Amino acid sequence: MDHFLHPRNVGEIPDADGVGTVGNPICGDMMTIYIKVREGRIADIKFKTFGCGAAIATSSMITEMAKGKTLEEAMKITRDAVAEELGGLPPIKMHCSNLAADALHRAIEDYLKRKGEKK
16 A cells, blocks of 8 residues: 555656556556666656556555666566565456566666667
């Protein structure tokens, strides 16, 4: 509830090094994660999410989990890890943790693509 009521890292990074956007047409949640990378680490990360409380909470949590991590470490953050860090999610809301992890991974992949690297 705390990450829903007081989300961390909300906003966007206009000159982001990588951007990942995902959406779920079933529930209507849309999520974009922006990253800034310095020396192979996520130096800054922000998100914009349109969706339910669980989508906002998972967006907030994944930004906290990824900040300061190397790109390799951040790519290893799983959908289940996000839900676990939040203390669990109702089964009907587990797809929100999927969105958060997928958006982070897409942002990293976008960064690597811009830099001409492979994941």
